[in-house]
Amino acid sequence: MNEARAEAQLQNWAGGRLQPGVSLRQCRPTRRRVWRDRRNTALIILGVVITLIPVVMILYQITSKGIRTMDWEFLTSSMPLSFRREGGGFLNALVGTLIMVGLATAVSVPLGIMAAVYLVEYGKGNWLARLIRFFSDVMTGVPSVFVGLFVYTALVVNFGFGALMGAASLAIIMMPIIVRSTEEMLKLVPGELKDASYGLGAAKWQTVTKVVLPSAAPGIVTGVMLAVARAAGETAPLILTALGSYQLTARLWDQPISALTLAIFDGARNPFAAGQARAWAGALELLLIVLIFTIVARVMASRSRFKR
Amino acid sequence: MSSVSGEVAAGASAGTGRKWQRRGLSRRADPLFLLLAALSGVLILLVLAYMVISTTGTALPVFTKEGITFLTGKEWSPSAGKFGALPFIYGTVVTSVIALVIAVPLSLAVALFLTEYPVPRRLRGPITYAVDLLAAVPSVIYGLWGVFVLLPLFLQPAADFLNKYLGFIPIFAGPPSGLSYFGAGVILAIMVTPIISSMCREVFATVPDSDRQAAYALGATRWEMIREVVFSHSRSGIIGAVMLGLGRALGETIAVALLIGSRPVVDASVLRPGYSMAAVIANQFQEATGDHIRALVAIGVVLFAITIVINMAARAMVWRFSRL
Amino acid sequence: MKEQAPDTQAMNSPVASSEATSGGTRVYAQEVAPPVTLSVAGVSEEGRATGSPAEPPVFSVRNLSVYYGKNLALKDVNMDIRPRRITAIIGPSGCGKSTLIRCFNRMNELIPGARVEGEVLYHGENIYAPGVDPVVVRRHIGMVFQRPNPFPKSIYENVAFGARINGYKGDMDELVERSLRRAALWDEVKNQLKKSALDLSGGQQQRLCIARAIAVEPDVILMDEPASALDPIATTRIEDLMQELKQDYSIVIVTHNMQQAARVSDETAFLYTEVDEATSARWGILVEFGPTSRIFTKPLDKRTEDYVSGRFG
Numbered sequence: 033m034n035e036a037r038a039e040a041q042l043q044n045w046a047g048g049r050l051q052p053g054v055s056l057r058q059c060r061p062t063r064r065r066v067w068r069d070r071r072n073t074a075l076i077i078l079g080v081v082i083t084l085i086p087v088v089m090i091l092y093q094i095t096s097k098g099i100r101t102m103d104w105e106f107l108t109s110s111m112p113l114s115f116r117r118e119g120g121g122f123l124n125a126l127v128g129t130l131i132m133v134g135l136a137t138a139v140s141v142p143l144g145i146m147a148a149v150y151l152v153e154y155g156k157g158n159w160l161a162r163l164i165r166f167f168s169d170v171m172t173g174v175p176s177v178f179v180g181l182f183v184y185t186a187l188v189v190n191f192g193f194g195a196l197m198g199a200a201s202l203a204i205i206m207m208p209i210i211v212r213s214t215e216e217m218l219k220l221v222p223g224e225l226k227d228a229s230y231g232l233g234a235a236k237w238q239t240v241t242k243v244v245l246p247s248a249a250p251g252i253v254t255g256v257m258l259a260v261a262r263a264a265g266e267t268a269p270l271i272l273t274a275l276g277s278y279q280l281t282a283r284l285w286d287q288p289i290s291a292l293t294l295a296i297f298d299g300a301r302n303p304f305a306a307g308q309a310r311a312w313a314g315a316l317e318l319l320l321i322v323l324i325f326t327i328v329a330r331v332m333a334s335r336s337r338f339k340r
Numbered sequence: 341m342s343s344v345s346g347e348v349a350a351g352a353s354a355g356t357g358r359k360w361q362r363r364g365l366s367r368r369a370d371p372l373f374l375l376l377a378a379l380s381g382v383l384i385l386l387v388l389a390y391m392v393i394s395t396t397g398t399a400l401p402v403f404t405k406e407g408i409t410f411l412t413g414k415e416w417s418p419s420a421g422k423f424g425a426l427p428f429i430y431g432t433v434v435t436s437v438i439a440l441v442i443a444v445p446l447s448l449a450v451a452l453f454l455t456e457y458p459v460p461r462r463l464r465g466p467i468t469y470a471v472d473l474l475a476a477v478p479s480v481i482y483g484l485w486g487v488f489v490l491l492p493l494f495l496q497p498a499a500d501f502l503n504k505y506l507g508f509i510p511i512f513a514g515p516p517s518g519l520s521y522f523g524a525g526v527i528l529a530i531m532v533t534p535i536i537s538s539m540c541r542e543v544f545a546t547v548p549d550s551d552r553q554a555a556y557a558l559g560a561t562r563w564e565m566i567r568e569v570v571f572s573h574s575r576s577g578i579i580g581a582v583m584l585g586l587g588r589a590l591g592e593t594i595a596v597a598l599l600i601g602s603r604p605v606v607d608a609s610v611l612r613p614g615y616s617m618a619a620v621i622a623n624q625f626q627e628a629t630g631d632h633i634r635a636l637v638a639i640g641v642v643l644f645a646i647t648i649v650i651n652m653a654a655r656a657m658v659w660r661f662s663r664l
Numbered sequence: 665m666k667e668q669a670p671d672t673q674a675m676n677s678p679v680a681s682s683e684a685t686s687g688g689t690r691v692y693a694q695e696v697a698p699p700v701t702l703s704v705a706g707v708s709e710e711g712r713a714t715g716s717p718a719e720p721p722v723f724s725v726r727n728l729s730v731y732y733g734k735n736l737a738l739k740d741v742n743m744d745i746r747p748r749r750i751t752a753i754i755g756p757s758g759c760g761k762s763t764l765i766r767c768f769n770r771m772n773e774l775i776p777g778a779r780v781e782g783e784v785l786y787h788g789e790n791i792y793a794p795g796v797d798p799v800v801v802r803r804h805i806g807m808v809f810q811r812p813n814p815f816p817k818s819i820y821e822n823v824a825f826g827a828r829i830n831g832y833k834g835d836m837d838e839l840v841e842r843s844l845r846r847a848a849l850w851d852e853v854k855n856q857l858k859k860s861a862l863d864l865s866g867g868q869q870q871r872l873c874i875a876r877a878i879a880v881e882p883d884v885i886l887m888d889e890p891a892s893a894l895d896p897i898a899t900t901r902i903e904d905l906m907q908e909l910k911q912d913y914s915i916v917i918v919t920h921n922m923q924q925a926a927r928v929s930d931e932t933a934f935l936y937t938e939v940d941e942a943t944s945a946r947w948g949i950l951v952e953f954g955p956t957s958r959i960f961t962k963p964l965d966k967r968t969e970d971y972v973s974g975r976f977g
Contacts, residue, residue, distance in 0.1 A: 044832055044833050044834035045830060045831060045832060045833070045881075055789055056786065056789045056791065056793075056796045056800060056801065057789075057793065057795045057796055059797070059800040060797060060800065061559075061561065061797065061799050061800065061803075061830075062831055065561055065564070065799075065829070065831075066561070068561075068563055069561040069562055069563040069564070072563045072566075073457075073562065073563070075449065076449040076452050076453050076457070077449075077453065078449070079445060079446045079448070079449025079450065079453075080449055080450050080453045080467065082446060083446050083447075083449070083450050083471060083474075083533055083537075084467070084470055084471075086474065086530045087470045087471070087473060087474050088470075089485075089489065090474075090477060090481070090482075090485050091473075093485060093489050094481065094485065142380075143380045143383060144380070146376055146377045146379075146380035146381075147377065147380040147381040147383070147384060149377045150374075150377035150378050150380060150381040151381065153377070154374055154377060154378070155381075160378070160381070160382070161381070163385065164381040164382070164384055164385060166655075167384060167385055167388050168384050169651075169655050170388070170648060170651060170652060170655075171384065171387075171388055173584075173587045173588075173591075173647055173648065173650075173651030173654075173655075174391075174591070174644065174647065174648070175590070175591025175592075175593070175618060175640075175643055175644065175647055176591065176593065177591065177593040177618045177621050177622060177640065177643075178391075178395070178591070178640045178641075178643060178644045178647075179391070180621075181395055181621065181636075181637050181640040182390075182391040182394055182395050184637075185394045185395050185397070185398040185637060186390065186394045204387060204391075207384065207387075208384065211381075211384065235367050235369060235370050236370050236373065236374075237369050237370055237372075237373035240373070261476060264478070265476075265477075265478025265479070265480070265481075266478070267478070267479065267480045267593070267594045267622075268593035268594055268618065268621075268622050271622050271625060271626065272621075272625055275626065276626075293478060293480045293594075296480045296481070296484055297480050297483070297594060297598075299484070300480070300483055300484040300487055300488070300598055301598065308488065311484055312484070312488075315480075315481045315484050315485075318478060318480075318481065319477065319478075319481060322476055322477070322478060323473070323476065326472075326473070326476040330469075330472075458774075458776045548813070550809060550811060550813035551813060551815055551816075552774075553771065553774070553807075553809065553813070554809065554813045554814075554815065554873070554876075555815075555825070556771065556774060556802060557769060557771060557802055557806065557807035557809075557877070558802070558803070558806070558825060558826035558829065558830075558876065558877070558880055559799050559800070559802045559803025559804075559826060559829065559830055559880060560799070560826075560829050561799050561829075564829045568815075568825065568829070569815065572815075572816075572817070573816065
């Protein structure tokens with residue numbers, strides 16, 4: 033009777049169940065299970081391959097198409113007044129990008145770091161800190177074109193287009209990124225380190241500036257560089273604030289200024305081969321800047337003393 | 341780590357310790373320092389608040405004049421003073437949905453591949469790098485590449501193909517165009533995949549290994565383990581990651597502006613040109629004046645409101661998984 | 665169950681011989697030991713479950729070595745594990761106890777870079793042979809882990825999990841009840857099967873994990889320090905449960921607690937760490953294996969004696 037029962041119980045299991053006369057090798061999960069597992073593994077690998085295709089294509093095509101127009105002239109001269117004309121380069125755009133990103137960095141880095149210091153050093157269980165943290169998260173999700181609209185309505189209508197307006201919009205985009213990444217890094221600074229400093233009679237501001245910030249520096253720099261890379265690649269807010277220009281200028285206000293992204297955008301929108309060729313070269317230039325910042329940031333992150 | 345803290349502490353004691361104590365103002369500087377730090381933080385709140393006030397203020401005349409028809413009106417002709425933003429809202433939603441339909445499976449595939457499969461180290465590093473790199477590429481470069489490479493190579497043929505075989509379904513009606521909701525959606529998908537997948541990776545990393553082992557020990561195949569343990573454990577995290585991706589897709593401007601076809605209509609077919617909220621702002625702003633500008637700002641306010649709601653919901657969902 | 669043996673043997677022998685001549689594949693020529701009886705009936709069979717010494721082993725470990733990457737973790741282990749006994753694996757920490765027990769259901773493979781050499785014969789058949797699916801191996805050889813690890817699902821779903829994925833076609837409610845009864849947990853949870861398993865106490869969670877393991881009707885249960893995270897009372901309950909379960913299952917248990925090994929096990933394997941002085945590489949070896957009473961009273965090896973007496977003294 034026991035045997036009959038055992039038999040009945042074997043019947044209850046679909047697929048390979050080890051039993052008298054059946055070897056392990058003959059035992060298989062039901063075909064459906066095996067098939068599903070293999071199919072989904074195949075689909076997952078396929079998904080990875082599909083995702084990687086654009087990476088390879090973009091890197092390859094930007095390089096190969098950009099390199100054709102990229103020469104000394106391109107790097108050292110400004111745009112011709114017509115998209116039809118060949119020659120010329122994006123010097124004015126490069127200068128514009130450097131000025132605006134530089135200004136934005138100069139403003140947003142100290143402010144962002146100080147805000148992060150407030151969150152970590154003073155903000156334990158503090159409603160204001162919680163509010164700031166939440167809204168800087170919200171701010172990272174604000175579409176950059178909306179930041180541009182804001183700067184337009186708040187500043188441009190009064191002061192006109194210019195590098196300062198562009199820099200303001202980039203600074204607003206960079207600041208929450210810097211705050212949140214710096215905060216993460218500061219949190220990793222071990223408490224003993226601060227205690228050691230306080231134990232020597234140092235004040236809080238001295239502890240922060242002389243001990244906490246230097247020891248978290250590599251991580252902070254990583255966050256800053258990622259923010260710079262992000263700002264250098266922004267187009268939409270600059271359309272509304274810097275406007276774009278053919279001229280090489282270093283004026284900070286009262287005069288529209290170009291940026292690499294703006295120049296590429298215009299090149300991509302026009303029907304002429306010469307303008308498009310410059311856009312590809314500009315894309316290569318921009319991609320190199322962004323990737324260098326991104327890669328250096330990653331390398332710094334991996335060398336950071338305090339790991340998450 | 342301990343050696344590092346030791347070094348720094350030792351350095352501090354030897355060099356600067358006594359000097360600090362000698363300075364009388366050091367303690368009195370503390371409140372000033374706190375003030376500076378707090379002001380920097382508060383600045384974020386002020387900027388955000390002013391952002392809302394300033395833009396809404398500019399757009400207010402349009403909102404009051406058009407009323408609800410601003411959101412429901414289909415006609416957009418600045419020269420005639422008609423501002424119905426529905427084509428743009430519709431285009432933003434449609435392109436974002438297309439982007440998610442494509443990006444979510446790809447992102448899950450990448451995240452699962454990197455967390456749940458025994459990928460050799462030589463492969464794991466480059467794949468992670470490559471996907472992160474995709475996130476770093478500026479959107480104007482995606483746009484450029486999309487228009488001149490992806491459009492003739494894939495988007496137009498794919499649109500033709502879909503129309504040829506599925507054209508009887510209204511959403512694939514012709515005449516097909518690569519510069520369309522579909523084209524913009526594909527580019528958006530490429531752009532949001534790295535965001536969703538890296539978020540998903542973080543979520544999957546929080547699944548306890550012991551749960552995975554328990555499932556394997558009961559005779560689960562890898563897929564059964566993923567479905568029963570990984571997915572069921574990270575459902576809300578995945579939803580949050582998808583919504584973060586959605587937030588990004590909704591606000592994406594330049595690549596969409598170059599690929600959507602710039603036609604302010606509501607078209608049921610995804611293979612037809614359309615427009616999106618962010619794209620119309622970027623494309624028309626330079627030529628706009630007066631009420632037209634106010635209307636564009638009003639579109640921006642609507643876009644902002646939508647993305648903020650989506651992002652706040654997403655943050656709430658990934659909060660417990662996210663370390664960033 | 666023992667009375668089944670002659671029948672089964674008779675039934676199997678022709679199959680076995682034909683297999684042996686045709687393909688040379690080893691065949692499961694051993695009676696199956698499904699948990700055919702509820703615990704109530706199991707009591708009546710007490711005393712017969714020890715098995716005769718002549719019974720073929722469940723596991724024969726042959727020249728088993730395990731590597732993690734290039735590092736040797738376990739060196740040249742040979743041992744036989746007999747059916748329906750409790751076999752304890754003891755030894756100082758880091759000696760490869762967990763590594764060894766994870767070889768019995770191919771869980772080591774889940775660690776990237778892990779490599780197994782040698783054979784683990786399960787009823788005479790190498791589970792590491794090509795063509796053997798680890799999923800099938802794990803489905804027959806259940807495992808209970810060091811920390812209770814129920815899924816974040818209901819109690820019912822935890823027990824039904826393995827049965828569902830393995831395509832159980834019988835009455836699921838009945839199976840869940842039977843498994844929970846078998847794991848001595850039914851009376852405590854029968855009114856709250858829909859409640860999350862994570863609300864249970866640690867001891868209850870571990871018994872739930874045992875119920876979950878036996879719900880797929882395995883042949884062997886591997887336990888990797890199952891009581892190390894539990895308090896003494898919960899530990900006692902698990903130990904009592906093991907005595908019940910060995911009526912139907914072969915049990916292998918890793919423990920760092922020597923009293924526990926002495927209390928519950930029939931046979932004991934003692935593992936020890938060998939150190940290469942030159943490279944300071946360390947790996948585990950099997951020092952001694954035999955009946956528990958002998959290992960603890962008359963160990964043959966000096967190291968076993970030191971370890972066993974050291975802890976007791």
